[in-house]
Amino acid sequence: MAPVIEIRNLSKIYVQNFIDVEHGRLKIRLKNRRTAALQDLTLDVEEGEIFGLLGPNGAGKTTTIKILMGIHFATRGTAKIMGHPLGHKPTKAKIGFLPENPYFYDYLTGREFLHYYGQLYGMERSLRRKRTEELLELTGIAYAADVPLKGYSKGMLQRAGLAQALLNDPKIVFLDEPQSGLDPLGRKEVRDLILLLRDQGKTVFFSSHILSDAELICDRVAIVHKGKLSSIGRLNELLSARIKEYEVTVAGISSETVEQFESQATRNVAAGEEHLFVFEGEQAAQALVRKCLAENGRLISLAPRKETLEEFFVDQVRPSGEETKAKNI
Amino acid sequence: MYSIFVIALNTFKEAIRNRILYVILLFAILIIISGGIMGDLSVSAPEDLIRSIGLFGINFFSIMIAVFIGIGLVYNEIDKKTIYTIVSKPIDRTHFILGKYFGLLLTIYANVIIMTLFFLMAIHYYSVVDQQTMNDYFMHLASQKGSYTQADIYMYYVKALLGAIPKGAGSFFGHDPTEATKNIMTVISMNCFELAIIVAFAILFSSFSTPILSAFMTIMTFLVGRGNEDIIRYVWKLQDKIQASGGADMTLHFKAALAQVIALIAPNLSIFYKVSDAIYEDKAPIYGSEILYGVIYPAAVLTLACLIFSRRNFK
Numbered sequence A: 001m002a003p004v005i006e007i008r009n010l011s012k013i014y015v016q017n018f019i020d021v022e023h024g025r026l027k028i029r030l031k032n033r034r035t036a037a038l039q040d041l042t043l044d045v046e047e048g049e050i051f052g053l054l055g056p057n058g059a060g061k062t063t064t065i066k067i068l069m070g071i072h073f074a075t076r077g078t079a080k081i082m083g084h085p086l087g088h089k090p091t092k093a094k095i096g097f098l099p100e101n102p103y104f105y106d107y108l109t110g111r112e113f114l115h116y117y118g119q120l121y122g123m124e125r126s127l128r129r130k131r132t133e134e135l136l137e138l139t140g141i142a143y144a145a146d147v148p149l150k151g152y153s154k155g156m157l158q159r160a161g162l163a164q165a166l167l168n169d170p171k172i173v174f175l176d177e178p179q180s181g182l183d184p185l186g187r188k189e190v191r192d193l194i195l196l197l198r199d200q201g202k203t204v205f206f207s208s209h210i211l212s213d214a215e216l217i218c219d220r221v222a223i224v225h226k227g228k229l230s231s232i233g234r235l236n237e238l239l240s241a242r243i244k245e246y247e248v249t250v251a252g253i254s255s256e257t258v259e260q261f262e263s264q265a266t267r268n269v270a271a272g273e274e275h276l277f278v279f280e281g282e283q284a285a286q287a288l289v290r291k292c293l294a295e296n297g298r299l300i301s302l303a304p305r306k307e308t309l310e311e312f313f314v315d316q317v318r319p320s321g322e323e324t325k326a327k328n329i
Numbered sequence B: 001m002y003s004i005f006v007i008a009l010n011t012f013k014e015a016i017r018n019r020i021l022y023v024i025l026l027f028a029i030l031i032i033i034s035g036g037i038m039g040d041l042s043v044s045a046p047e048d049l050i051r052s053i054g055l056f057g058i059n060f061f062s063i064m065i066a067v068f069i070g071i072g073l074v075y076n077e078i079d080k081k082t083i084y085t086i087v088s089k090p091i092d093r094t095h096f097i098l099g100k101y102f103g104l105l106l107t108i109y110a111n112v113i114i115m116t117l118f119f120l121m122a123i124h125y126y127s128v129v130d131q132q133t134m135n136d137y138f139m140h141l142a143s144q145k146g147s148y149t150q151a152d153i154y155m156y157y158v159k160a161l162l163g164a165i166p167k168g169a170g171s172f173f174g175h176d177p178t179e180a181t182k183n184i185m186t187v188i189s190m191n192c193f194e195l196a197i198i199v200a201f202a203i204l205f206s207s208f209s210t211p212i213l214s215a216f217m218t219i220m221t222f223l224v225g226r227g228n229e230d231i232i233r234y235v236w237k238l239q240d241k242i243q244a245s246g247g248a249d250m251t252l253h254f255k256a257a258l259a260q261v262i263a264l265i266a267p268n269l270s271i272f273y274k275v276s277d278a279i280y281e282d283k284a285p286i287y288g289s290e291i292l293y294g295v296i297y298p299a300a301v302l303t304l305a306c307l308i309f310s311r312r313n314f315k
């Protein structure tokens, strides 16, 4: 099956003119400032998956989503959504979008806001009413439906933003940092909501810099750093190949053996007659286990510890590791 | 088309929930109905003063609304990033600009209607509390009843006020025996085209620059537009000078060319503000060619706004 999102060599260079208006102020520089926010990003997203676009701040995640949403135009490269080039209106009718740190019309109440957006989707009044009430309920802001958005907290705006993104029962949902601004409970609710969307057969494309959240829900992730793709794949593929270390806990072994393995271990801790060794290599761990059994000691535990997404990520984006790491596509 | 309508309606909602609108409207009504008070002071033709102050007030405050509400309409959506979710919806960017335009125009026309109603009521009121009319009335009353009290005078004012309301509304819908208020309606209607042009400029400037800059440019456009005919006269004068001097002075040529270009690009707005028609004409004329101009010119400005807006990246 064809991927629902195809991104090919997408690049974006922001040009800030030497004379420019920023935040309502005139700004004059010595020359134009160019920022290569995105460089040759190529990736596919399959139907029905939860795809996480991960990367540190300034990596180019928001830029990617803005281009896909038609807010910015790419400098180079192309992208297709459901087989259609960007800007195709019938396609836009089938997607939902939550921007980063959303902000909406002060002067509308939550309910009016959703009705307005429903109208922009061309939804019939009865359908609009039904969806509005459902989503106010689902996102947990029904209690504030008649309060102007001016009075919404950051978290409530985020929820209103989620509600508007789902108004048209979209096939694909684009969420830019959906969990930012939320408390731990709110983050869990968003996670559950994303899983619910997947269960409904929707494709979810979201960006995040909070890895622990992403790790729990993503089918596949792409890691971007400084505008470039540094790796992409299924979470278990990216991480399982890399057992980070082995923890071996033994008891009742000779002091020579302890000394022998101390030098090989990255860490070791002794508590009474129990000894904990942490090895990087599998060989050393196995050797210790054999030795322990040969000496009639007790093997208390042997635990291979997988790399967490966070460690993998840090490894990927560490300045020195940048060039040496082969692209893992 | 439907999306233009939806955006226009929401823009209207935004405008009428903006406190500035009410401040401007309050001032406008105060000025518009103040004509008669000043009319008392002037020696000759108080009703002319009432008319010119009223027409000036309606025009001036409509322009104020266009400037102070119009300039932020597009800019704020970009600044506050509400445009992000709008752009991701299945609508054209062009629809957004047109929706904003018609929403603002709707707001302004609604305000023009309110101001006009107050104006017409004021005219009827002042025509009844006019010195001459009152003298005649109370002379008549005195000759009938022998005398009249202060209470009769108060009653007279109250009746004048209450009578002015239906009369004003009647005039608005064209039920008026006199041509006088019909002329006013004609002049105000023609002035609506000027507003259509100014609003188009406010939206155009707002689509690429900051509110303060937009306000400045919109007001400049208005002033140049009103003075367009003077600029043309200035060009003629320069041309006479050039002829007289034998055409040797290049700065004169340059000045004439520059003025000519400005006169050509800037709208000609004075054709839509014919206060004298409402005062001195028996029947204010409706100008066909000017209506055409009043439709085509804003359409051109809006096309430019749409072109700019469709291509721009939002911060």
Ligand SMILES: Nc1ncnc2c1ncn2[C@@H]1O[C@H](COP(=O)(O)OP(=O)(O)O)[C@@H](O)[C@H]1O
Residues within 6 Å of the ligand: A014, A015, A016, A035, A036, A037, A055, A056, A057, A058, A059, A060, A061, A062, A063, A064, B314, B315
């Ligand atoms: N409108 C803009 N003008 C200039 N530079 C920008 C603009 N938006 C983003 N950038 C720059 O592009 C880079 C990528 O930003 P962004 O896509 O927002 O990153 P992320 O969402 O991953 O944090 C950053 O270096 C940022 O400063």
Ligand SMILES: [Mg+2]
Residues within 6 Å of the ligand: A058, A061, A062, A063, A100, A177
């Ligand atoms: Mg971002």
